[in-house]
Amino acid sequence: MKLHKESKGTIFVATAIFIILGGLAIYFLKIWSLLIVMPLLVIYSLVFWFFRVPDRDILEHKExxxxxxxxxxxxxxxxxxxxxxxxxxxxxxxxxxxxxxxxxxxxxxxxxxxxxxxxxxxxxxxxxxxxxxxxxxxxxxxxxxxxxxxxxxxxxxxxxxxxxxxxxxxxxxxxxxxxxxxxxxxxxxxxxxxxxxxxxxxxxxxxxxxxxxxxxx
Known part of the structure; x- marks a missing residue:
């Protein structure tokens, strides 16, 4: 999936937050960390989805x-x-x-x-x-x-x-x-x-x- 150029800063921040919070959850909660990590993963995936660039065949238009x-x-x-x-x-x-x-x-x-x-x-x-x-x-x-x-x-x-x-x-x-x-x-x-x-x-x-x-x- 192609990502828009405006995604760079947001994805960097989102990745840092996901790693830090996910790491802390795994360290302190062990098996229960899934209750934190899974929702974080969903939100993290939505950030990528938001910045998607779909392929579209654009026609020529006059009026x-x-x-x-x-x-x-x-x-x-x-x-x-x-x-x-x-x-x-x-x-x-x-x-x-x-x-x-x-x-x-x-x-x-x-x-x-x-x-x-x-x-x-x-x-x-x-x-x-x-x-x-x-x-x-x-x-x-x-x-x-x-x-x-x-x-x-x-x-x-x-x-x-x-x-x-x-x-x-x-x-x-x-x-x-x-x-x-x-x-x-x-x-x-x-x-x-x-x-x-x-x-x-x-x-x-x-x-x-x-x-x-x-x-x-």
């Missing part, structure tokens, strides 16, 4: 908006996007549990126009205000169809580290990685009002594969 992350669609509504678009947009929000793949992917192909990191709070990720008050990043892309699409990584109550690798002027390719969020959170995508929304609330998405909307040509 399609693909799911930027694995997760569950929790919001589709018209909102004011005042950081970049300065106007109304359709917001599609996808929530990630700690068990989802946490690679963040471009939802649309085009050119990166804007990027910004915002420090902030750590409200639970499904809280509506988390989109504007939590620690977050914002990226805007001009699509191949000439539309401006904004998407936002949002840290949650558990997630305390979000990273993004893109820069202004980069070529964005729908479905390809641009960042990572550790341990559960949310991605918001802000789309033009005339966008055809294909997904619905409650849908389970696979990042880079599932088409959630289509831009008008």
């Amino acid at each position: 399609s908006i693909v799911a930027p992350v694995d997760g569950k669609v929790v919001m589709i509504k018209e909102v004011e996007e005042n950081e970049f678009l300065q106007g109304k947009a359709i917001q599609v929000s996808i929530f990630m549990s700690p068990l989802n793949v946490h690679i963040c992917r471009y939802p649309v192909s085009g050119k990166v126009l804007y990027k910004k990191y915002h420090p902030g709070k750590y409200l639970v990720a499904w809280h509506e205000k988390s989109s504007t008050e939590n620690e977050r990043t914002t990226v805007a892309v001009e699509s191949l169809t000439g539309h401006k699409v904004v998407f936002r990584q949002i840290a949650g109550y558990v997630a305390r580290r979000i990273v993004f690798y893109c820069n202004e002027g980069d070529n964005a390719k729908a479905g390809h990685e641009f960042g990572f969020i550790k341990f559960g959170s949310r991605m918001d995508v802000f789309l033009p009002l005339d966008t055809e929304i294909i997904c619905k609330i409650g849908d389970i998405t696979k990042g880079g594969l599932d088409v959630i909307a289509k831009l008008k040509e």
